[in-house]
Amino acid sequence: xxxxxxxxxxxxxxxxxxxxxxxxxxxxxxxxxxxxxxxxxxxxxxxxxxxxxxxxxxxxxxxxxxxxxxxxxxxxxxxxxxxxxxxxxxxxxxxxxxxxxxxxxxxxxxxxxxxxxxxxxxxxxxxxxxxxxxxxxxxxxxxxxxxxxxxxxxxxxxxxxxxxxxxxxxxxxxxxxxxxxxxxxxxxxxxxxxxxxxxxxxxxxxxxxxxxxxxxxxxxxxxxxxxxxxxxxxxxxxxxxxxxxxxxxxxxxxxxxxxxxxxxxxxxxxxxxxxxxxxxx
Amino acid sequence: xxxxxxxxxxxxxxxxxxxxxxxxxxxxxxxxxxxxxxxxxxxxxxxxxxxxxxxxxxxxxxxxxxxxxxxxxxxxxxxxxxxxxxxxxxxxxxxxxxxxxxxxxxxxxxxxxxxxxxxxxxxxxxxxxxxxxxxxxxxxxxxxxxxxxxxxxxxxxxxxxxxxxxxxxxxxxxxxxxxxxxxxxxxxxxxxxxxxxxxxxxxxxxxxxxxxxxxxxxxxxxxxxxxxxxxxxxxxxxxxxx
Ligand SMILES: Nc1ncnc2c1ncn2[C@@H]1O[C@H](COP(=O)(O)OP(=O)(O)OP(=O)(O)O)[C@@H](O)[C@H]1O
Ligand SMILES: [Mg+2]
Numbered sequence: 001x002x003x004x005x006x007x008x009x010x011x012x013x014x015x016x017x018x019x020x021x022x023x024x025x026x027x028x029x030x031x032x033x034x035x036x037x038x039x040x041x042x043x044x045x046x047x048x049x050x051x052x053x054x055x056x057x058x059x060x061x062x063x064x065x066x067x068x069x070x071x072x073x074x075x076x077x078x079x080x081x082x083x084x085x086x087x088x089x090x091x092x093x094x095x096x097x098x099x100x101x102x103x104x105x106x107x108x109x110x111x112x113x114x115x116x117x118x119x120x121x122x123x124x125x126x127x128x129x130x131x132x133x134x135x136x137x138x139x140x141x142x143x144x145x146x147x148x149x150x151x152x153x154x155x156x157x158x159x160x161x162x163x164x165x166x167x168x169x170x171x172x173x174x175x176x177x178x179x180x181x182x183x184x185x186x187x188x189x190x191x192x193x194x195x196x197x198x199x200x201x202x203x204x205x206x207x208x209x210x211x212x213x214x215x216x217x218x219x220x221x222x223x224x225x226x227x228x229x230x231x232x233x234x235x236x237x238x239x240x241x242x243x244x245x246x247x248x249x250x251x252x253x254x255x256x257x258x259x260x261x262x263x264x265x266x267x268x269x270x271x272x273x274x275x276x277x278x279x280x281x
Numbered sequence: 282x283x284x285x286x287x288x289x290x291x292x293x294x295x296x297x298x299x300x301x302x303x304x305x306x307x308x309x310x311x312x313x314x315x316x317x318x319x320x321x322x323x324x325x326x327x328x329x330x331x332x333x334x335x336x337x338x339x340x341x342x343x344x345x346x347x348x349x350x351x352x353x354x355x356x357x358x359x360x361x362x363x364x365x366x367x368x369x370x371x372x373x374x375x376x377x378x379x380x381x382x383x384x385x386x387x388x389x390x391x392x393x394x395x396x397x398x399x400x401x402x403x404x405x406x407x408x409x410x411x412x413x414x415x416x417x418x419x420x421x422x423x424x425x426x427x428x429x430x431x432x433x434x435x436x437x438x439x440x441x442x443x444x445x446x447x448x449x450x451x452x453x454x455x456x457x458x459x460x461x462x463x464x465x466x467x468x469x470x471x472x473x474x475x476x477x478x479x480x481x482x483x484x485x486x487x488x489x490x491x492x493x494x495x496x497x498x499x500x501x502x503x504x505x506x507x508x509x510x511x512x513x514x515x516x517x518x519x520x521x522x523x
Contacts, residue, residue: 035366037362153385157374157378157381157385157387158385161375161378163365164365165361165375167356168354169378170332171331171332171333172378172379172431173348173349173350173351173352174378174379215364218366219366219368220366220368220411223366
């Protein structure tokens with residue numbers, strides 16, 4: 001079975017499109033989140049999503065209806081006015097994250113819906129459901145990605161200003177609260193969408209790896225943003241193919257691909273600094 | 282023409298008052314120096330003027346159509362991450378953002394303005410350098426250039442010359458004075474450099490939990506507080522001349 005065979009399959013095309021698009025959104029957000037020291041927001045929020053999934057399973061409603069609003073709400077709560085709230089960023093994330101995890105597991109155990117451990121494992125590490133996407137799923141992610149891309153293109157300069165120095169942006173008349181809430185809402189949505197792909201425990205990788213890789217080598221905000229989008233797309237594509245060819249789980253494959261890219265960039269930065277040192281001599 | 286007016290203003294954090302009974306006006310064309318010892322509340326006052334900190338009581342108002350996005354600001358301290366990837370040009374250009382209103386991209390004139398303020402502060406050669414790899418004084422200059430980009434009307438500077446070398450300090454004062462005299466930019470400056478504030482300021486505000494003095498420089502020199510606070514540095518200046 002070759003790559004060209006896979007590329008002709010409809011389910012592969014769908015999986016590829018959705019993973020690449022979601023990874024792209026996550027990478028764009030990632031730059032700003034990592035730089036504002038919110039690297040673990042993905043972890044916290046995905047556990048919230050995990051919790052809402054348990055609630056949805058117990059109540060017997062469609063997951064999306066509960067997980068989307070609750071996750072977006074939690075995201076806004078965590079990212080909005082972190083300067084003012086008494087609980088500081090990382091502590092609040094830790095609190096929300098473990099609470100929802102515990103509640104979810106309690107619910108799963110109390111009201112077993114099918115095989116508990118399989119369910120839990122699936123939502124924590126992602127499932128093969130990415131290979132059984134419906135056309136609507138593809139449509140949703142295309143529309144959402146288009147929205148996120150437009151947001152980032154139009155507000156790129158403002159996002160830079162807020163990420164770089166929020167008090168200055170606020171002091172000189174930028175409506176930082178509005179942008180923070182929008183960014184938080186987008187973050188929440190990306191998390192819910194990527195749950196299907198990589199699962200709750202691995203989402204952080206989609207957010208931090210591309211930004212961290214790019215920051216090894218590039219030194220301006222623009223180049224870092226562009227580079228992290230590209231590496232994220234490559235990582236997602238490579239991960240999906242690797243998983244198809246080997247039959248290994250998709251989520252972990254994508255994260256492994258991102259890790260490889262990160263190591264590559266690390267190597268490049270080491271080599272660059274070595275070259276820099278020798279030319280200086 | 283008044284730009285900002287304060288009446289019985291009390292400032293501080295979470296109901297902990299740092300300074301109270303502040304009543305003063307900032308008028309068009311002023312060069313106001315704010316002086317006082319460490320912890321007197323100067324930076325807090327700046328943050329309150331900018332709306333970053335809520336006043337505890339009293340009134341603070343922007344007059345004559347002064348808008349938040351017409352103010353340039355140089356903070357005393359910034360919590361910019363040590364590993365932030367940003368070039369000098371990107372940082373300076375971000376100062377032009379507030380005049381953009383809802384237009385998303387920078388125009389030619391913004392870029393020109395950015396280039397001019399980089400030239401002014403001798404940053405042209407560092408244009409493409411990474412902000413985090415600059416020295417403290419160079420970073421200070423970048424933030425100053427950003428503040429210059431942000432305003433044509435009111436410049437609020439919190440210890441602008443702290444960490445600058447003597448040559449740049451002199452140039453800096455000359456430049457601020459030129460902006461104030463020729464381009465009619467109102468300057469509000471916190472400084473510990475008393476001799477400079479005597480040389481350049483048109484008005485002086487001395488803060489120490491309660492406002493000790495507000496008025497013109499000449500009046501300040503005639504008060505007991507002024508003579509006491511400035512005494513030391515005047516003596517030093519005298520020594521220098523001998
Ligand atoms: N974020 C804060 N939260 C609570 N109290 C603060 C905060 N920042 C400053 N303070 C307190 O407010 C008082 C005034 O601080 P401020 O920074 O305004 O002093 P300053 O006049 O600018 O001093 P300096 O000359 O050292 O810059 C200090 O006593 C300080 O302890
Ligand atoms: Mg201060």
